[in-house]
Amino acid sequence: MADSPAPPNTMSAEAAPSERTRVKRLPNRGAYDRQTIYRIVDASISCHIGYVVDGQPYVTPTAHWRRDEYVYWHGSSASRMLRAQGTARSVCFTVTLLDGLVLARSAFHHSMNYRSVMALGIPQLVDDPEEKMAALQAFVERLTPGRWREVRPPTEAELKATTVMRLRLDEASAKMRSGPSVEDDADLALPCWAGVVPLAVQAGPLQPDALLPPGTPTPAYLGAFKLG
Numbered sequence: 001m002a003d004s005p006a007p008p009n010t011m012s013a014e015a016a017p018s019e020r021t022r023v024k025r026l027p028n029r030g031a032y033d034r035q036t037i038y039r040i041v042d043a044s045i046s047c048h049i050g051y052v053v054d055g056q057p058y059v060t061p062t063a064h065w066r067r068d069e070y071v072y073w074h075g076s077s078a079s080r081m082l083r084a085q086g087t088a089r090s091v092c093f094t095v096t097l098l099d100g101l102v103l104a105r106s107a108f109h110h111s112m113n114y115r116s117v118m119a120l121g122i123p124q125l126v127d128d129p130e131e132k133m134a135a136l137q138a139f140v141e142r143l144t145p146g147r148w149r150e151v152r153p154p155t156e157a158e159l160k161a162t163t164v165m166r167l168r169l170d171e172a173s174a175k176m177r178s179g180p181s182v183e184d185d186a187d188l189a190l191p192c193w194a195g196v197v198p199l200a201v202q203a204g205p206l207q208p209d210a211l212l213p214p215g216t217p218t219p220a221y222l223g224a225f226k227l228g
């Protein structure tokens with residue numbers, strides 16, 4: 001994450017990390033192939049985007065979605081994050097899926113099961129109105145397929161008030177941990193519970209809006225709503 005220009009992308013060869021994205025700490029947990037990276041990016045609805053303004057790093061949590069080799073995010077055209085990113089700055093995009101708490105018999109070996117992605121690059125502003133509309137449609141449809149047809153589409157003013165950015169996932173890594181705790185043999189006899197507490201994001205019961213006209217049907221896509 002820096003203001004300096006990014007080196008040429010090297011991920012076009014499947015599964016090849018760049019020098020910057022090669023996982024050095026526990027490299028067996030790293031992966032670089034597009035399918036693994038896309039699966040993790042698609043399984044999460046929110047990300048963090050790091051960028052530097054005047055030497056100060058900021059890491060902004062926001063929503064994202066993917067179309068082909070690009071990951072997208074959007075926001076108010078007045079957003080500092082989006083204005084800063086519109087000026088060809090490098091960003092660091094991360095996604096984290098927390099899959100479980102790993103409770104070991106020693107404090108030291110406690111861990112977490114996770115799937116995460118880190119991608120580096122210079123994002124592009126999506127300013128072609130048709131492309132912008134298609135990107136926003138993909139955002140809505142990704143979570144609730146069929147909903148774009150039901151809702152009022154953005155007006156010209158709303159489109160203007162919305163900035164859409166995209167980053168090509170060319171220089172990216174995934175890192176994953178799964179399974180039980182690592183234990184020292186000497187700890188195995190300790191009378192202490194060890195194991196994994198699985199964690200997942202789950203949709204709760206629907207809360208229909210109080211002003212829904214009576215008889216408004218519940219869309220089928222809400223029954224299948226799933227993340228993770």
Ligand SMILES: Cc1cc2nc3c(=O)[nH]c(=O)nc-3n(C[C@H](O)[C@H](O)[C@H](O)COP(=O)(O)OP(=O)(O)OC[C@H]3O[C@@H](n4cnc5c(N)ncnc54)[C@H](O)[C@@H]3O)c2cc1C
Pocket residue numbers: 020021022023024025026096097098112113114115116117118172173174175
């Ligand atoms: C939920 C969660 C909890 C974690 N808890 C801890 C913790 O408590 N302590 C701890 O030290 N680490 C933790 N990690 C791992 C952490 O993300 C880093 O991988 C680790 O700290 C090594 O960082 P590094 O900069 O030394 O990695 P390096 O291996 O030096 O990083 C080199 C490159 O590898 C890639 N990379 C590194 N980490 C990730 C990642 N997580 N996902 C995708 N690509 C990656 C990046 O491209 C990076 O530029 C956790 C990760 C997750 C997702």
